[in-house]
């Protein structure tokens with residue numbers, strides 16, 4: 001993240017909390033919010049959206065990224081995942097793959113909760129040796 005790092009993290013956490021408030025999770029009751037900042041400095045929000053079929057559930061992180069893509073932005077600097085669980089929530093495997101599509105390996109992802117416990121990973125730590133668009137370009 002570029003300017004005023006701590007300030008940007010704080011804004012991202014607040015946006016992720018707002019996303020959390022809109023979570024649709026009647027089946028698992030596990031509400032998740034996410035927020036990401038794009039390279040242009042736009043903050044986008046996401047929440048998990050479950051489905052009666054269960055399998056069609058989409059996580060907060062992927063909905064957040066899709067929201068930015070819909071707005072025409074495809075490069076991100078950082079993401080926050082917010083829950084109100086004592087144990088922090090790291091992105092699931094499917095979300096790690098989608099994050100690796102749009103974030104640089106050095107970009108940071110932070111899990112945070114209502115107690116302000118925080119854990120930060122780089123995208124490379126979340127998904128080492130990721131299969132990304134670069135692999136396809138080398139053909």
Ligand SMILES: O=c1ccn([C@H]2C[C@H](O)[C@@H](CO)O2)c(=O)[nH]1
Pocket residue numbers: 025028030031032047048049050057058059060061081089090091092095
């Ligand atoms: O990183 C995560 C992990 C889980 N979930 C959602 C999916 C499902 O709705 C609920 C329980 O897995 O939490 C997310 O949104 N993000």
